[in-house]
Amino acid sequence: MLQLPPLQLPRVIGHRGAMAYAPENTLASFHEARRRGATWVEIDVKLSADGVPIVMHDASLERTMGIARLVAETPRAELPADVPTFEQAIACFRELGLGCNVEIKPCEGREAETARVAVETLRRVWPSALPSPLLSSFKDASLKAAMAAAPEFARALLIGELGEDWEARAQAVGAAGMNVGRRKLTAAAAVAIKRAGHALSVWTVNDPDEARAIVGMGADCIITDAPDVILRAIA
DSSP states (O other): OOOOOOOOOOSEEEETTTTTTSOTTSHHHHHHHHHTTOSEEEEEEEEOTTSOEEEOSSSBSHHHHSOOOBGGGSOGGGSOTTSOBHHHHHHHHHHHTOEEEEEEOOOTTOHHHHHHHHHHHHHHHOOTTSOOOEEEESOHHHHHHHHHHOTTSEEEEEESSOOTTHHHHHHHTTOSEEEEEGGGOOHHHHHHHHHTTOEEEEEOOOOHHHHHHHHHTTOSEEEESOHHHHHHHHO
């Protein structure tokens, strides 16, 4: 297996851009994140009906775009203009100098396909001047496919809480990091993750006091909707 260097993350990553201030996963949100001090953002990548990688969290367009239609059934040409393609997002990151945590967020049944398309896109258009992106996912199958197709990109396992099998799962996908939900993170879990040699990122933290407490547990990175607030809190 390719040995990657230790994962180097910023202290704060803007969640879906800066969604406390702008619509999530949009170019406007990435600009807002940069304006508010973020040097990295986290985004969600899935495939349109015709296999184009786009930046969208939900399986449906209803919550964010007001359209009762599934992403997996919508060709790229029929998506709203506010839904960027992955390539458009990367061009924006090049312009702004933003690093990225790319969450592979597949529609059901497209776990491996989404990972392969995402890493092919990164290999083709990711700017060499930017830090290498981090790939994350809740789906082990996506991370395994990414590892097989492009082992040079660091990976992080996304989990809500540490189950008994977390370390075996992390090893199986070659994870350099663990992205853990704040609600279930304990001090003992944080210590276990760090002792195992993983970088620890915690989502989604918007309260300054909570952010300081999580950093005190040993977290390397806070993922937040309000990067300016959390940057000030942990300065």
